[in-house]
Amino acid sequence: TYIVKDECIKCKFMDCVEVCPVDCFYEGENMLVIHPDECIDCGVCEPECPVDAIVPDTEDEPDGKWLAINSKYAELWPVI
Numbered sequence: 204t205y206i207v208k209d210e211c212i213k214c215k216f217m218d219c220v221e222v223c224p225v226d227c228f229y230e231g232e233n234m235l236v237i238h239p240d241e242c243i244d245c246g247v248c249e250p251e252c253p254v255d256a257i258v259p260d261t262e263d264e265p266d267g268k269w270l271a272i273n274s275k276y277a278e279l280w281p282v283i
């Protein structure tokens with residue numbers, strides 16, 4: 204799965220959301236997250252992000268911090 208990291212905070216671009224074929228981005232007050240169970244790992248969103256906030260979960264922090272945050276908030280926040 205891909206994850207959204209803190210570079211996304213306050214970014215106003217939504218290009219990633221537009222290209223996702225399975226609509227697995229969710230929007231919170233300050234950033235977007237990706238639902239890890241819905242992401243099909245296609246990778247098309249990664250180059251669309253102007254702040255390089257989207258990365259494969261293999262490039263997450265060593266403790267999997269951002270994967271956990273994406274997973275948690277994807278369940279809480281509304282679909283875009």
Ligand code: SF4
Pocket residue numbers: 205222223224225226227228237241242243244245246247248249
């Ligand atoms: Fe959507 Fe593909 Fe990005 Fe996953 S990798 S969030 S399926 S565009």
